[in-house]
Amino acid sequence: xxxxxxxxxxxxxxxxxxxxxxxxxxxxxxxxxxxxxxxxxxxxxxxxxxxxxxxxxxxxxxxxxxxxxxxxxxxxxxxxxxxxxxxxxxxxxxxxxxxxxxxxxxxxxxxxxxxxxxxxxxxxxxxxxxxxxxxxxxxxxxxxxxxxxxxxxxxxxxxxxxxxxxxxxxxxxxxxxxxxxxxxxxxxxxxxxxxxxxxxxxxxxxxxxxxxxxxxxxxxxxxxxxxxxxxxxxxxxxxxxxxxxxxxxxxxxxxxxxxxxxxxxxxxxxxxxxxxxxxxxxxxxxxxxxxxxxxxxxxxxxxxxxxxxxxxxxxxxxxxxxxxxxxxxxxxxxxxxxxxxxxxxxxxxxxxxxxxxxxxxxxxxxxxxxxxxxxxxxxxxxxxxxxxxxxxxxxxxxxxxxxxxxxxxxxxxxxxxxxxxxxxxxxxxxxxxxxxxxxxxxxxxxxxxxxxxxxxxxxxxxxxxxxxxxxxxxxxxxxxxxxxxxxxxxxxxxxxxxxxxxxxxxxxxxxxxxxxxxxxxxxxxxxxxxxxxxxxxxxxxxxxxxxxxxxxxxxxxxxxxxxxxxx
Numbered sequence: 001x002x003x004x005x006x007x008x009x010x011x012x013x014x015x016x017x018x019x020x021x022x023x024x025x026x027x028x029x030x031x032x033x034x035x036x037x038x039x040x041x042x043x044x045x046x047x048x049x050x051x052x053x054x055x056x057x058x059x060x061x062x063x064x065x066x067x068x069x070x071x072x073x074x075x076x077x078x079x080x081x082x083x084x085x086x087x088x089x090x091x092x093x094x095x096x097x098x099x100x101x102x103x104x105x106x107x108x109x110x111x112x113x114x115x116x117x118x119x120x121x122x123x124x125x126x127x128x129x130x131x132x133x134x135x136x137x138x139x140x141x142x143x144x145x146x147x148x149x150x151x152x153x154x155x156x157x158x159x160x161x162x163x164x165x166x167x168x169x170x171x172x173x174x175x176x177x178x179x180x181x182x183x184x185x186x187x188x189x190x191x192x193x194x195x196x197x198x199x200x201x202x203x204x205x206x207x208x209x210x211x212x213x214x215x216x217x218x219x220x221x222x223x224x225x226x227x228x229x230x231x232x233x234x235x236x237x238x239x240x241x242x243x244x245x246x247x248x249x250x251x252x253x254x255x256x257x258x259x260x261x262x263x264x265x266x267x268x269x270x271x272x273x274x275x276x277x278x279x280x281x282x283x284x285x286x287x288x289x290x291x292x293x294x295x296x297x298x299x300x301x302x303x304x305x306x307x308x309x310x311x312x313x314x315x316x317x318x319x320x321x322x323x324x325x326x327x328x329x330x331x332x333x334x335x336x337x338x339x340x341x342x343x344x345x346x347x348x349x350x351x352x353x354x355x356x357x358x359x360x361x362x363x364x365x366x367x368x369x370x371x372x373x374x375x376x377x378x379x380x381x382x383x384x385x386x387x388x389x390x391x392x393x394x395x396x397x398x399x400x401x402x403x404x405x406x407x408x409x410x411x412x413x414x415x416x417x418x419x420x421x422x423x424x425x426x427x428x429x430x431x432x433x434x435x436x437x438x439x440x441x442x443x444x445x446x447x448x449x450x451x452x453x454x455x456x457x458x459x460x461x462x463x464x465x466x467x468x469x470x471x472x473x474x475x476x477x478x479x480x481x482x483x484x485x486x487x488x489x490x491x492x493x494x495x496x497x498x499x500x501x502x503x504x505x506x507x508x509x510x511x512x513x514x515x516x517x518x519x520x521x522x523x524x525x526x527x528x529x530x531x532x533x534x535x536x537x538x539x540x541x542x543x544x545x546x547x548x549x550x551x552x553x554x555x556x557x558x559x560x561x562x563x564x565x566x567x
Contacts, residue, residue: 048081053374056106057433058097058113060089060290061314063423070426072390079386082377084109086429092225100124106365109374111162111433114226116359120158121500125363127156131375138382139375142166142437150358150497159361160378160435166449167442169353171485173458173477174309176351177243179234179339181304183469184331191472195343197238201271204303208280217302218280219272223516224289227311231285232515234306235264238341242348242485243308245494246508247553251486254561256493256553260511261541266534267341272523273530286520300332306339310432314419321418323465330465338482352485353440357495362435378435384444387437390430391449398425399451407447408456490560493553507549514540 052066067073068083077083087107089096097115100106101122112119119125132139132147140147143164147157179200185207186192194200204218222230233243236259241248247256259265275281282288282296296302297315309316316334323330338347362378364371380386392399392407398417399407409417422428430436437443439450448454452461458477462470475481498505518537525533 050077050081050083051370051373052083052085053109053368053370054087054107055084055109055111056087056089056096056100057111058089058093058115059111059433061294062086062088062428064088065429067426067429070424070429071394072426072430075389076377076381076386080373080377080380082373089113094118104366106367108365108368109362110365111362113360116159116361117498117500117505119363120152124365125158126366126368126371127158128160128364128375129157131364131371132157135372135375136379138379139435142382142435146356149356150361159363161356161358161361162433163436163438164356165353165441166437167444169440170442170448170450170453171350171440171479172450172453173455173479174452175336175338175349175479175482176310177237177306177308177349178336178482179304179306180312180334180336182302182331183333183335183465185303186335186469186472187331191469193473194337195340197268197271197339197341200304200337200339201275205275205278205280207303215301216280217282217296218275218278219304220282220293220296220302221272221285221305222288222290222293222307222311223286223519224293227290228512228516230307230311231519232260232265235259235262235268237306237347237349238268238339239264240340240345240348242350242352242488242491243494244492246511247493247550249488249490249493249553249557251488254554254557256550256557258511258546258550260515261538261546264341269519269522269534270530273525273527276523277527281523283524286524297334305334309336317419317422324415324418324463327463327465330463333465335469336478336481346483348483348485350479350482350485352488352491357492359495359497362433382435382437387449388443388447390427390436391439391443392447392451393425393427405445405447406456407451407454409451409460411460414461489564490557493557496553496556503545503548504552507544507546510544511541514544 064085064087066083066085068077073083093113093115097112097118100110101118101124106124110119110124128136139160143160146161146164150159150161151157179197181194181200181203185203186194188207188210189203192199192203194203208216208218222228229245236244236248239248239259244256246260247258249256272281276283282302284292288296294312294315297305297312298318305312319329319333323333336349338349340347364374368374381390395401398413399409400413401407417425417427419428437449439453441449443449448457451457470476470478473481498508514537518533518540521533522530522537
């Protein structure tokens with residue numbers, strides 16, 4: 001597959017305070033003198049003295065612990081001598097990071113997720129250029145020109161994106177996002193073709209009406225903190241666009257348009273309002289935290305929801321594990337549907353190949369006493385051998401190789417690798433949030449880096465019930481029910497880096513504030529109040545500089561497209 005290297009250096013970059021640049025390279029010459037550079041293949045020359053570093057991950061959903069308590073983490077510790085003590089978010093991200101900034105006390109490594117601009121402006125990250133030059137041959141190999149795309153205004157790189165495309169691009173046999181519905185709902189309805197939002201809502205309502213005594217919830221959503229996008233993003237997808245964040249981008253004109261104040265958002269919220277009026281929307285969606293949301297998805301009581309697979313993977317895996325052990329539980333599994341407003345609108349739930357996410361990453365902080373060991377650990381992770389281990393595990397234990405060199409898993413291996421095994425082995429902890437090959441990547445031997453992207457594995461992982469329902473729809477993979485993605489050089493627009501307190505960032509902040517204020521009222525108010533509440537919302541939304549935000553975003557899109565076309 002022809003690879004397209006994108007130059008996103010035209011993006012606006014983060015403004016870095018002088019406190020960050022004053023840190024220099026972050027290399028302690030006395031410490032680095034006794035630290036050997038890792039080899040490009042095995043990390044065998046990495047300094048072996050045992051050391052533990054701290055790392056904070058600004059995303060909730062995993063248990064705190066040490067990497068060397070997992071199989072993968074212990075093997076990486078054996079190679080490098082490095083262990084990481086992991087801490088994950090359990091409260092409000094802004095509060096947690098704000099406390100760090102105010103005190104100046106940081107973990108050794110920080111993954112600040114959506115508040116990376118605040119961390120940068122506080123001068124919390126050290127520059128990585130000298131470290132990468134001296135100790136990062138694999139970082140250079142994997143990230144290449146991507147490093148130029150994330151340089152700050154002072155010319156330095158302060159964090160690494162959490163993945164980069166390597167080799168060929170392999171599509172996922174499962175959609176990246178969807179409107180999900182319990183399989184038992186489809187089965188009882190005779191496996192109908194469900195394409196539109198109206199059909200989806202009727203499907204859920206009809207099932208709930210026939211099972212009134214089961215205490216079912218028609219739909220649940222998520223609004224907790226930064227995850228509010230689960231409730232605000234659907235209009236974009238219902239219009240037939242992929243996840244660009246706050247905008248949709250016209251493929252012909254490249255014009256970016258917001259949708260938060262559009263009729264599409266009104267139609268989506270009105271559908272939820274009607275569902276709520278019939279007692280089928282979970283009102284607690286506007287107060288539940290992420291953990292409560294995941295628990296509800298595994299409760300067997302929620303018939304449907306919209307979300308991204310990466311965010312609900314834990315819940316889906318729990319349900320899949322239960323169904324493998326007891327096929328009678330299969331009906332509680334969720335099936336993805338490509339829902340749009342209108343039947344003739346092609347969906348875009350499968351992420352297209354495009355650029356790279358530049359406004360998320362992992363960085364070494366000013367509190368780290370030995371950044372050399374940390375960058376060596378990152379570099380060692382990026383060897384082919386370790387990316388194979390992180391993706392597939394150990395040959396003979398978690399995967400096999402056929403006579404043609406193709407990786408696969410046996411039925412016994414698939415059965416044993418459940419959610420508990422993923423935690424113990426380390427697949428869960430190393431799947432994301434580290435420097436890595438993107439899951440869509442290929443290894444040098446042609447196998448997929450991500451196990452789920454390997455066609456042989458996907459077919460082997462299907463249960464008889466999986467095959468039965470896929471056969472009902474005449475497909476072999478879930479994504480065959482979805483439209484094929486269209487290449488977008490700029491994708492995703494939500495990752496365009498915005499300077500702190502820029503007009504674009506201010507627009508996003510005010511837009512989010514309005515959504516969090518009015519969306520609960522729009523959904524939960526009596527239906528006869530919906531129009532008046534919407535009018536109030538639209539009036540407040542009209543005060544924002546939406547035209548300026550759209551103009552800026554359109555400029556970024558066109559610059560990237562022009563740069564890609566000039567190669």
